[in-house]
Amino acid sequence: MKIKSLIIIIITLTSTFSFAQNGRLMKQKKEQVKSLKVAFITSELDLTADESVKFWPLYNAFDEKQSEIRRTKMKSYLDRMDSENFDTVSEKEAATLLSQMESSEEELHQLRKKFISNLKSVIPAVKILKLKKAEEDFNRKLLQQYRNKRNR
Known part of the structure; x- marks a missing residue:
């Protein structure tokens, strides 16, 4: 009985450690992508020192808010759309999801306008x-690198 308990504890600890490492790796990857994006945009825009000092705080605040909207508001209905029982969504639930999507898209649009x-x-x-254009080019290159890496 003690051996079974010990094995369960070892498996649990190993799994927890593995998930924690994956979380750190994902965070490192996100930071690496962000650094590459900053370098790419800086290069493409050819910002002066004065422009750069004023630009990056605005851009970072915008990017953070945009990510927050996507992460919190859009995730809920995307999760629902990905669920196994999406085919059983009622018309009322679908209308609610559609309304949430429209609201989130409008919020993103207003954020970009501001x-x-x-x-x-x-x-x-x-x-x-x-x-x-630089944002689109960066995203396209990132996606292409991902596809190339996946196809190897």
Whole structure:
């Protein structure tokens, strides 16, 4: 009986340690991607020192708020859509989910509009457009690297 208990404890501790390590690795990967993104955007926008000092606090606040909206508000209905019993969603539940999606999308849209408005006093309009392109290019390159890594 003691051996079974000991084995269960060892397995539990090993699993917990493994999950903790995976959590740290995921956090490290996110930080690494963020650093690469900052470097890529800085390079693409060719920010002056003065622009950079004003730009990054705005961008970081925007990015954090955007991530928070996606993480908290959108996750709930995406989880529901991914669940096994999604085919049994009632019309009322579907309407509620759709309303939540629209609300979250609108909140993201308003956040981006405010961000762009704030940027207009910090960097020229051309650089704001370059920012949008740089973000898209970075995401495309990141996705391509992920696909290449997965196909190996």
